Amino acid sequence: MKIMKLSDIKQDGSAVLESIDKIEEKKQKRLLELGFVEGTKIKVLKKSKGLLLIGVRGYSIALDKEITDKINVWGNV
Amino acid sequence: MQKVLLVGNPNTGKTTLFNTIAKASEHAGNWHGVTVAVKEKKFTFNKKEYLLCDLPGIYSLDYISKEEQISAEYIKENKNAIVICMLDANNLKRNLYLAIELLKQTKNIILAINMAKEYDSFEHKKIEDLLGVKVVKIDARSKKSVKSLLQVLDNFEIEKTENKQGEIGQISLQETKQKSKENFQKIDEILSVSKYKKNTYYGYSKIDKILLNPWFAIPVFLLVLGGVFFITFGVVGETFSSFITGVVEKCFSCIILWLKSIISSKIAINFIDFAVFGGALTVVSFMPQILLMMVCLNFLEDVGYLSRVAFVFDKIFKKIGLTGKSVFSLIMGFGCTTSALQTTRILETKKARERTAVLLPFMSCSAKLPIYAVICSAFFSKYKALMVFLLYIIGVILMILVSLLMNAFSKQKSQDSFILEMPKFRVPNFKKVISGAIESAKSFLLRVGGILVVSSVVIYLLNNFSISLKYVGSGDGKSILEVIAGAIDFLFVPLGFGNKGAVVAILSGIIAKEMVVSSLAIVNGVTAGELAKSLIVTTSSVHFNTLSAFSFLVFVLLYSPCVSAVVSMKKETSRKIALQSFVLQFVVAYFTSFVIYNVGLVCKKSIILGVGLVILLALLFVLVIKLIKRKKHKNLTFVTCDGCAGSTCGNNKLCRGR
Numbered sequence: 001m002k003i004m005k006l007s008d009i010k011q012d013g014s015a016v017l018e019s020i021d022k023i024e025e026k027k028q029k030r031l032l033e034l035g036f037v038e039g040t041k042i043k044v045l046k047k048s049k050g051l052l053l054i055g056v057r058g059y060s061i062a063l064d065k066e067i068t069d070k071i072n073v074w075g076n077v
Numbered sequence: 078m079q080k081v082l083l084v085g086n087p088n089t090g091k092t093t094l095f096n097t098i099a100k101a102s103e104h105a106g107n108w109h110g111v112t113v114a115v116k117e118k119k120f121t122f123n124k125k126e127y128l129l130c131d132l133p134g135i136y137s138l139d140y141i142s143k144e145e146q147i148s149a150e151y152i153k154e155n156k157n158a159i160v161i162c163m164l165d166a167n168n169l170k171r172n173l174y175l176a177i178e179l180l181k182q183t184k185n186i187i188l189a190i191n192m193a194k195e196y197d198s199f200e201h202k203k204i205e206d207l208l209g210v211k212v213v214k215i216d217a218r219s220k221k222s223v224k225s226l227l228q229v230l231d232n233f234e235i236e237k238t239e240n241k242q243g244e245i246g247q248i249s250l251q252e253t254k255q256k257s258k259e260n261f262q263k264i265d266e267i268l269s270v271s272k273y274k275k276n277t278y279y280g281y282s283k284i285d286k287i288l289l290n291p292w293f294a295i296p297v298f299l300l301v302l303g304g305v306f307f308i309t310f311g312v313v314g315e316t317f318s319s320f321i322t323g324v325v326e327k328c329f330s331c332i333i334l335w336l337k338s339i340i341s342s343k344i345a346i347n348f349i350d351f352a353v354f355g356g357a358l359t360v361v362s363f364m365p366q367i368l369l370m371m372v373c374l375n376f377l378e379d380v381g382y383l384s385r386v387a388f389v390f391d392k393i394f395k396k397i398g399l400t401g402k403s404v405f406s407l408i409m410g411f412g413c414t415t416s417a418l419q420t421t422r423i424l425e426t427k428k429a430r431e432r433t434a435v436l437l438p439f440m441s442c443s444a445k446l447p448i449y450a451v452i453c454s455a456f457f458s459k460y461k462a463l464m465v466f467l468l469y470i471i472g473v474i475l476m477i478l479v480s481l482l483m484n485a486f487s488k489q490k491s492q493d494s495f496i497l498e499m500p501k502f503r504v505p506n507f508k509k510v511i512s513g514a515i516e517s518a519k520s521f522l523l524r525v526g527g528i529l530v531v532s533s534v535v536i537y538l539l540n541n542f543s544i545s546l547k548y549v550g551s552g553d554g555k556s557i558l559e560v561i562a563g564a565i566d567f568l569f570v571p572l573g574f575g576n577k578g579a580v581v582a583i584l585s586g587i588i589a590k591e592m593v594v595s596s597l598a599i600v601n602g603v604t605a606g607e608l609a610k611s612l613i614v615t616t617s618s619v620h621f622n623t624l625s626a627f628s629f630l631v632f633v634l635l636y637s638p639c640v641s642a643v644v645s646m647k648k649e650t651s652r653k654i655a656l657q658s659f660v661l662q663f664v665v666a667y668f669t670s671f672v673i674y675n676v677g678l679v680c681k682k683s684i685i686l687g688v689g690l691v692i693l694l695a696l697l698f699v700l701v702i703k704l705i706k707r708k709k710h711k712n713l714t715f716v717t718c719d720g721c722a723g724s725t726c727g728n729n730k731l732c733r734g735r
Contacts, residue, residue, distance in 0.1 A: 026141055028253075029141075029250060029253045031496075033136050033174060033257060034136065034496075035171050035174070037258055037261050043278070045281050045285075046281075048290075048392070050392035051388055053289065053388070056278075057170040057171045057261075058169075058278060059168050059278055059280055059499075060279065060280040060499040061280075062387075062388050062391075062401075062498075064391065067496070
């Protein structure tokens, strides 16, 4: 396990959230409220060019690369 | 009267519950943020009166978007209301967050857990003990199950809270961090105690592997869109429309016959026949198609398809300065620009809202349909559906071109990043789809129907009376409208329809697009049914040839939106932008029609020359955009580079004003 970008996780791969500190304040707050809290398990459900469909806390949410680039996770290469 | 607020995350079924309790039929969608304003309705239960308020969905009281602000402030203002917090049983791991936040604000809360049938082993009463709040399992669609909720409401004792506890909205990042950690820990505890089990991700199913694959999704989308057009304007819509129009026309002609027997004045009869009934008939003739269009849109939305479209199209839309979420507003624009403008509220940033709003009028609204129908059946009868489809495509293409042009001029890149929850892909509720469509068609009829008949009367009067208020009839060039149109019709000569009648129709279309057909009919002195034939005959006061008809259609497609859309745009953005849009549409329409008509004229002489001209114009457009962009980059280099903080950035040339 090592720290990497969420956008680098392969499709159907799982990871554990490390930090979202690099994201702009407003969006960071929203993501926190949506369950993107340190230590949360996340899964990449679908990867397309610009967007990632993320499974978190029992629901799915689409995030774009701009955001997932700035989310650090613990994952396997 | 006791106020009851319906609060909850987006797409948890608040509006469905609202409809069930208050016997309303508000539009509830399988989409994030369909409710964009607070809706209120009275209801009585057990001899007590309540005011039920349906609030736009929120994630927390710390708002980001406009519609969330509406909700947060409404909750703040109504401290003594009973709050029903809607939770989706499928999504409790997240939905409970808002419930916990609300509990910090007020004690007058009932938690309603929706669609709970799949979770039989889940002990929801445990939550009641752990949070100290009433919890009710409901099915928002069933009247019987909602009754149990109303019973709880009936027995509810309100705790008056005078003191303002914690301010709603805008807290620091540090606080949010702390809070989210605590809250989610608490939720996990609660859910493990109450034996809530869930391993799947709500909203995502196997079918999404296909639906979200761009190679598959884009052709499917085009097919779906084509299908919608086929239903609306093809055999189904056509039959439906002509049947209803036929029935109403028969009724009207009977009334006219009867009137002729009691009124002798021909002027009065003509007035009723052409002005009043003519206007009413125009409304009737396009209602079936609007209804079908609404049914299709509601269906696609309720299935959960539109969110998938937003996902797939996000990348393409980003390129033209929009986001995938704009798809919803833009598709609604095919229905009615005015109501679609309201849906731009779900976009988070001002820039994305404004851009989507300005581009919306390019999506051909359904009020323009009767115009296409009449003119296409006169000039392109064989390829009617294809022509109508082509017009819609032209609108979309121009929207893209204009957006690219705006991108070139605009200083900053669009920053509305994409966060969108996936709703479930599900079997739609057909009753809801159809009643929703009827409801929106009805409100559409009420809103524009009256205006239409009135303006039809006004146009008729202006068109038949001279400046000295004498009846002169139309076609002699003496009536008020003809005098005005005669003064400016030369402007439209280069577009191929520089004749008074067409100009009259265009002017009246600014009031409402539905007016174009009825005023063409009035000018030609025929009924709506005979209009198509009269447009071909060169002796009619308004007539076209194939090319000028096409040019006219394109002009109508693109020119300034109707008054109600302009007003709505001012409300959603600003006066300046509404005005800009009005002028922009006119300029774009004029320019495009000009190009089409003149290229068409050239093509008649030599096709090669015409094609060459089109290529030349396309190259010119690309060149203009490149030039503007280069100029902009020159200005911006070295100006604002805070992206790399000087650590790794050795080459400033690569770092143009981020």
